[in-house]
Amino acid sequence: MKDAVIVGGGLAGLSAAWRLRHWDTMILEAGHRVGGRIRSEKRGQYFLNWGGHVYAGAGSSTDELFRETGTSVIKVPGSLSGISMNGKLLLKGRIETYPFRIPMSMSARMALLRAGAKVGRDVLRYARQTGIRHGEPAEARQQRIYEFENDRSFSDYIGDLPEDAEALFRPTITRSAADPHELSAGAGIGYFSLVWNIGQGLDRSIVGGPSVLTETIAASMDDRVQLGASVVEVVHKQDSVVVRYTQDGEEREVEARTVVMATPATVTHRVAVDLDPEVRDALGQIVYGPYVSAAFLTNETAPQAWDGAYGIATPKRSFNVALNMGNIVRGSETCRQPGGSMMTFSPGSLARRLLDRTDEEIIDIYSKDLDTALPGFGDIIEEAHVQRWQTGAPYSFPGRGKLQPTLTRQGDRVFLAGDYLGTLYTESAVQTGFTAASRAAGVLTNERQTRHATLSA
Numbered sequence: 137m138k139d140a141v142i143v144g145g146g147l148a149g150l151s152a153a154w155r156l157r158h159w160d161t162m163i164l165e166a167g168h169r170v171g172g173r174i175r176s177e178k179r180g181q182y183f184l185n186w187g188g189h190v191y192a193g194a195g196s197s198t199d200e201l202f203r204e205t206g207t208s209v210i211k212v213p214g215s216l217s218g219i220s221m222n223g224k225l226l227l228k229g230r231i232e233t234y235p236f237r238i239p240m241s242m243s244a245r246m247a248l249l250r251a252g253a254k255v256g257r258d259v260l261r262y263a264r265q266t267g268i269r270h271g272e273p274a275e276a277r278q279q280r281i282y283e284f285e286n287d288r289s290f291s292d293y294i295g296d297l298p299e300d301a302e303a304l305f306r307p308t309i310t311r312s313a314a315d316p317h318e319l320s321a322g323a324g325i326g327y328f329s330l331v332w333n334i335g336q337g338l339d340r341s342i343v344g345g346p347s348v349l350t351e352t353i354a355a356s357m358d359d360r361v362q363l364g365a366s367v368v369e370v371v372h373k374q375d376s377v378v379v380r381y382t383q384d385g386e387e388r389e390v391e392a393r394t395v396v397m398a399t400p401a402t403v404t405h406r407v408a409v410d411l412d413p414e415v416r417d418a419l420g421q422i423v424y425g426p427y428v429s430a431a432f433l434t435n436e437t438a439p440q441a442w443d444g445a446y447g448i449a450t451p452k453r454s455f456n457v458a459l460n461m462g463n464i465v466r467g468s469e470t471c472r473q474p475g476g477s478m479m480t481f482s483p484g485s486l487a488r489r490l491l492d493r494t495d496e497e498i499i500d501i502y503s504k505d506l507d508t509a510l511p512g513f514g515d516i517i518e519e520a521h522v523q524r525w526q527t528g529a530p531y532s533f534p535g536r537g538k539l540q541p542t543l544t545r546q547g548d549r550v551f552l553a554g555d556y557l558g559t560l561y562t563e564s565a566v567q568t569g570f571t572a573a574s575r576a577a578g579v580l581t582n583e584r585q586t587r588h589a590t591l592s593a
């Protein structure tokens with residue numbers, strides 16, 4: 137019997153596996169690579185990227201994981217607040233000045249300023265109500281974050297806006313994978329807090345690409361990681377848990393003292409059949425929106441206008457932000473090296489418009505839009521690849537806060553982990569992975585002590 141089986145080899149599962157590495161463990165991952173929604177590939181000094189790319193900094197669980205695994209990180213180099221809209225490319229300057237610098241009608245500008253002032257006031261209220269309080273457990277703060285303005289949607293909160301004003305707001309809101317009528321008002325305000333208070337949220341890049349972290353952890357686990365192992369059922373026995381899975385066309389099972397379920401909520405709901413019914417019901421209520429992303433390797437031989445920018449919002453395009461992965465190399469070079477790497481990111485309804493198209497069609501749509509947003513980009517594309525993410529991200533909808541106490545209820549032997557248990561994506565994945573591991577280790581330590589006591593009696 138295994139001490140712990142970890143179901144899901146994404147960041148949450150790998151974080152749990154890392155902390156349980158001194159026990160007899162096994163990781164079951166349905167895909168043919170580890171990392172889940174983290175995926176990057178090296179290309180010389182650059183990397184292509186399709187998933188999570190910016191990470192939490194000092195004081196976070198992610199930071200602990202970086203230090204424990206010896207992962208090199210840097211502060212995201214360059215501006216995160218570029219924008220290309222209505223024929224104007226702005227790569228520098230304060231966000232508050234954008235309504236005056238982007239061409240739009242006077243009525244759209246006035247509406248934008250009014251809406252901006254309203255959100256600005258509520259970002260301050262958000263900061264007061266959700267800030268860290270000395271001595272308070274992290275779970276209590278997470279509950280306050282979920283409950284902030286959780287009874288209505290962002291659309292209901294902000295009201296109708298003229299097209300250009302709404303277009304300028306959308307890239308910030310929809311990165312959640314939800315459209316403004318689906319997202320809770322509080323989560324939308326939280327996104328503006330994250331964007332306007334740059335440096336307090338997710339602001340670290342992994343040198344060499346995000347998969348360096350997940351592949352390093354997996355490599356340290358050797359043959360304990362089983363790929364292509366799709367878990368179909370997890371059931372309790374009296375003093376253990378049975379995990380049934382299919383691998384290489386065969387049905388298999390493994391018995392463990394503890395299990396960490398680090399799959400998306402939809403999968404955990406389906407396979408963990410005898411969880412506490414209220415927990416299972418809450419898992420069934422978690423909602424994900426889709427993402428489509430693409431990675432572009434470029435072959436320029438001269439500096440580009442966007443060299444100093446990391447994030448460039450692209451309202452009214454097929455993707456809502458272009459992310460300059462090459463900028464991570466730019467940040468450390470002394471003279472401009474040839475080449476670069478860009479990522480496009482389409483959440484929610486933008487993704488739904490692309491999901492059924494072929495890869496070639498998506499690359500064609502993206503390339504044309506990139507060339508419009510960043511003039512000349514179409515001429516320097518060397519390689520391009522698409523990734524569809526059906527469960528791109530779980531989002532906070534009106535009423536989500538009420539589910540949190542149930543979802544975080546502690547199980548006896550099956551412990552949940554995953555980004556859907558928090559509001560900070562990779563940081564939530566790592567933090568819940570660590571919590572699940574420490575709960576599993578608690579059970580294992582107690583039982584080992586009991587076994588030793590029985591043997592020596």
Ligand SMILES: Cc1cc2nc3c(=O)[nH]c(=O)nc-3n(C[C@H](O)[C@H](O)[C@H](O)COP(=O)(O)OP(=O)(O)OC[C@H]3O[C@@H](n4cnc5c(N)ncnc54)[C@H](O)[C@@H]3O)c2cc1C
Nearest residue numbers: 144146147148166172173187188189190367554555561562
């Ligand atoms: C395009 C994109 C951009 C993003 N950008 C950022 C960002 O910049 N910063 C940030 O913090 N976050 C970002 N995120 C979110 C971040 O990637 C996720 O929050 C995080 O990776 C989730 O980790 P997880 O382990 O909870 O879930 P997952 O990564 O989804 O891992 C779950 C794993 O379970 C496996 N699995 C599923 N079913 C089964 C089964 N039946 N049996 C066995 N295994 C199974 C899956 O294959 C997967 O590997 C982004 C995500 C995407 C897609």
